[in-house]
Amino acid sequence: MKLTVAGEVKEVQDGITIAELIVQEKVETPEYVTVSVNDEFAKSENFQTQVLQDGDTVEFLYFMGGGQ
Amino acid sequence: MAFSNEQLERYSRHIILKEVGAKGQKKLLNSSVLIIGAGGLGAPAAMYLAAAGIGRIGIADADEVDLSNLQRQIIHATEDLGKAKVQSAKETMNRMNPDVTVDTYRTFVDSENITDLIKDYDFIIDGTDNFPAKFLINDACVMAGKPFSHAGIIRFKGQLMTYVPGQGPCYRCVFKNPPPKDAVPTCKQAGVIGAMGGVIGSLQAMEAIKYLLGVGDLLTGYLLTYDALKMEFRKIKLPKDTSGCAVCGDHPTITELIDYEQAECDMH
Numbered sequence: 122m123k124l125t126v127a128g129e130v131k132e133v134q135d136g137i138t139i140a141e142l143i144v145q146e147k148v149e150t151p152e153y154v155t156v157s158v159n160d161e162f163a164k165s166e167n168f169q170t171q172v173l174q175d176g177d178t179v180e181f182l183y184f185m186g187g188g189q
Numbered sequence: 190m191a192f193s194n195e196q197l198e199r200y201s202r203h204i205i206l207k208e209v210g211a212k213g214q215k216k217l218l219n220s221s222v223l224i225i226g227a228g229g230l231g232a233p234a235a236m237y238l239a240a241a242g243i244g245r246i247g248i249a250d251a252d253e254v255d256l257s258n259l260q261r262q263i264i265h266a267t268e269d270l271g272k273a274k275v276q277s278a279k280e281t282m283n284r285m286n287p288d289v290t291v292d293t294y295r296t297f298v299d300s301e302n303i304t305d306l307i308k309d310y311d312f313i314i315d316g317t318d319n320f321p322a323k324f325l326i327n328d329a330c331v332m333a334g335k336p337f338s339h340a341g342i343i344r345f346k347g348q349l350m351t352y353v354p355g356q357g358p359c360y361r362c363v364f365k366n367p368p369p370k371d372a373v374p375t376c377k378q379a380g381v382i383g384a385m386g387g388v389i390g391s392l393q394a395m396e397a398i399k400y401l402l403g404v405g406d407l408l409t410g411y412l413l414t415y416d417a418l419k420m421e422f423r424k425i426k427l428p429k430d431t432s433g434c435a436v437c438g439d440h441p442t443i444t445e446l447i448d449y450e451q452a453e454c455d456m457h
């Protein structure tokens with residue numbers, strides 16, 4: 122199936138969970154990433170169980186702390 | 190208030206724009222912006238806002254100018270080493286534009302002082318370098334109903350978003366709680382390209398100017414990310430539903446400001 126991940130269309134295995142996608146995408150600091158699926162925030166406690174569907178749009182939002 | 194001939198010339202490139210005009214320039218001269226942090230983000234933001242003729246600019250920072258700042262904090266110069274950053278910033282802004290009144294606050298923001306600091310300003314710019322301050326600024330602005338620009342920069346990356354009360358998610362809608370101390374690199378050991386502050390801090394100034402003029406589309410409901418190595422900007426749409434947010438949601442659980450613990454590397 123296909124997902125749009127961070128703006129890019131990607132082929133992924135059917136039934137992939139958010140947690141599996143995080144690993145596959147080599148997300149930095151995965152414990153602290155915010156994930157949105159189709160314009161809704163995914164709850165971090167559901168990352169292991171929430172299965173993504175064909176055509177879903179997934180965004181990873183990262184903490185960025187610098188500024189000084 | 191009529192423009193002097195000098196002002197007509199100084200702001201001529203603004204006044205000629207149909208989105209600004211004489212009316213818009215007057216609006217800017219009657220506006221106020223508070224910049225929290227006179228560093229990588231705050232320096233370019235302060236300089237462009239001063240040049241633009243924002244009538245009153247507040248700048249808050251407790252630090253002194255250090256040699257390692259000068260690679261990116263372009264409002265300070267070599268002769269300012271050891272000087273309070275807010276003083277050095279004020280001198281630069283005064284030199285750039287005598288129309289601007291600069292108010293300096295030589296302090297870090299905390300739960301005790303922030304509400305008082307932001308209350309007399311039209312727009313706030315978060316130019317701080319740590320999560321406790323970023324969450325504090327967010328919560329204080331949400332509680333006081335103040336618009337602000339959030340930004341962060343690290344290495345070759347930067348991002349920003351704009352909060353306007355009632356018009357979209359706040360920082361906490363997206364990021365919930367500060368990460369534990371030192372869990373996410375924030376500061377000096379991670380490094381940052383100096384020009385990154387120029388890119389993102391200038392975008393913060395742009396958001397402030399657009400908000401004050403009431404023109405264009407702000408980054409409300411979006412996170413703009415910039416990856417300099419890929420030379421790629423992305424405007425990421427944020428979820429609209431803010432009802433569950435702990436501070437701006439329908440049933441806020443955070444009703445008092447919180448002083449989170451600073452990460453080790455932010456200590457001075």
Ligand SMILES: [Zn+2]
Nearest residue numbers: 359362434437
């Ligand atoms: Zn919120």
